[in-house]
Amino acid sequence: MSQKQTPLFPLRQGRHTRQAHVDLPEGTFEEEHARQGFFGRTTHLYRLHPVTDWTRIEGPLRPHSYDLNGLKPSAEEAIRASMSGSTEAAFAPIRLLYNQDVALHWVAPSAMDFFYRNADGDDVYYIHTGAGKLETTFGVLHYATGDYLVIPRGTTYRFLPAAGDQRYLLIESFSEVTIPDRNQLGPNAIFDPAMVDTPELEAYDATPREWAVHIKREHAITKVYYPFNPLDVVGWKGDLTVWRINVKDIRPVLSARYHLPPSAHSTFIAQNFVICSFLPRPFEEEEGAMRVPFFHSNIDYDEVLFYSAGHFFSRDGIGAGMMTWHPQGIHHGPHPKAIPLSRTKDRTDEVAVMVDTYRPLKATPAAELMENKNYWASWK
Structure with missing residues (x-):
């Protein structure tokens, strides 16, 4: 009995862009729905509202932010x-x-x-x-x-x-x-x-x-x-x-025409997790190309970002020595001001370390001491 084959080209419905992350249909917000941390099968959804435009969150999947400077x-x-x-x-x-x-x-x-x-x-x-x-x-x-x-x-x-x-x-x-x-x-x-x-x-x-x-x-x-x-x-x-x-000795992979996924910035790998480095680099040059991280749903990985230096344009209220954690199953993406602000700059100067984990993470009481409990509302 033969197995069902994955289509060579993606199926399409409704309004969409021909190239992911480029020339989004007017008035839409792109969401990447992808398996295996951007390596697996992927569908791009074009929505009329940001998926982070929530009014409240009840339960353990809310995004977390920690200020480690006082720890x-x-x-x-x-x-x-x-x-x-x-x-x-x-x-x-x-x-x-x-x-x-x-x-x-x-x-x-x-x-x-x-x-x-x-x-x-x-x-x-x-x-x-x-x-x-x-x-x-x-x-x-x-x-x-x-x-x-x-x-x-x-x-x-x-x-x-x-x-x-x-x-x-x-x-x-x-x-x-x-x-x-x-x-x-x-x-x-x-x-x-x-x-x-x-x-x-x-x-x-x-x-x-x-x-x-x-x-x-x-x-x-x-x-x-x-x-x-x-x-x-x-x-x-x-x-x-x-x-x-x-x-300073790591040279990021770049594309002037396309916003690369976080996996392009992988520095180390181990069983069931990866360490990535986000470093100063030029923004995408071509008009219509996204310059900020696209909205996405953490299907298979928890995502942790430690912010070390520079200006973190995609996040409001984040400074050096802070850490965010976005669990599997809930969306995240750029804050509302990030998209227009990215059009006024030529490059990013941020230094950040990302850890993506296949298995869900747990927080210790020590982390909870440093948590900003209102971080989930920072996309408003």
Whole structure:
């Protein structure tokens, strides 16, 4: 028995545009109804009203917004709410959103006199504010604002931050983190692998004293003590290591004639989620082409956006250090002022990190402490 074949060309009804995101019929608003995070089957709907022009929302699917600027490890109630087995305050990630595949944390480390090892998953840090030195099993990396630090599961490491404010977004993956296949774009697109930095071995502190490693496994901390520095590595070879890339070294894929979907900005992938980077880039040049994110329904993915720097033209009331979460099943898209404002500018200067998750996320009480409960009404 043969399976039904997907049509090569889409079916059409009523008023629509010939090219998605270009020359919308007058008085209509385009909605992308797509599977598999813009990779699967897709239908574009042309509506007479924005799908976010709601009057009220009752239930758990309302959009969420969090201001993380006031969330610090010294907020003891936040730590207790987000961690079952805490390490010392010098390094106390505050868990915000999580599911079986990924957890998002807010970290504000000070100088650590102990080492840390995550036995649950890979750690991807985005340095929102701050700089310093990262000591690892594989050597030392110096980091700064805008860096991504990718640390494989089981790596022993510690942060030695420089003076000043330190705020990091930690994306903890329970599967291996890698980079997406660039396919026909070629291996050097988005960022050339030669831009990646890896640790360099340096002389380590050999002071004879008791050294501690805090190991996280299933959200509990085990502390192991040694009479020597556990980073006593004098050489290594292989293809598994810590690595770093800065957002300034990532070159977004562009189209002057067509607004690309968020998937075009994928930076890292793992099982059941993807990390994307939205970076400064020119707006679409051709008249009639959309310049702002199109309305869409999260059919298969929860969408989280962390706003790090610049002007976030598609969102009202959003500033650096804030995060939004749009659950599966409810629409979202640009705020009402965003579409006309986009026509007055030549480029965007925003820096933002997006995490799209296949499984629904849950919020911790620590996140709820920072929530703007009226965010759902910001599209009015």
